[in-house]
Amino acid sequence: MPSTTPGTAGGLAVSATPAPLGPPPAPPPAPAVEPAVTFRPVVCLTKREVFDACQALADADRVLVAAGTTDEAGALADLFELLEDRMTRA
Numbered sequence: 252m253p254s255t256t257p258g259t260a261g262g263l264a265v266s267a268t269p270a271p272l273g274p275p276p277a278p279p280p281a282p283a284v285e286p287a288v289t290f291r292p293v294v295c296l297t298k299r300e301v302f303d304a305c306q307a308l309a310d311a312d313r314v315l316v317a318a319g320t321t322d323e324a325g326a327l328a329d330l331f332e333l334l335e336d337r338m339t340r341a
Contacts, residue, residue: 301338305331
């Protein structure tokens with residue numbers, strides 16, 4: 252006579268979760284390690300690159316001042332002055 256125990260059918264246990272098929276999933280890949288960055292002691296820019304950088308700094312400075320973040324705007328102004336100074340120094 253078949254078993255009448257709850258959770259069984261015909262004497263075999265019934266599972267709510269199916270058995271996994273195939274091998275277990277592979278573990279996620281390890282995070283990539285960033286290579287070390289080596290900076291050159293001197294960086295040379297063309298005049299055009301410096302003019303473009305100064306323009307971008309001036310534009311960003313105006314936006315930051317308008318937003319009320321004067322400390323950040325001051326840092327950009329300092330960088331602008333550094334570039335301008337290096338470009339005009341003999």
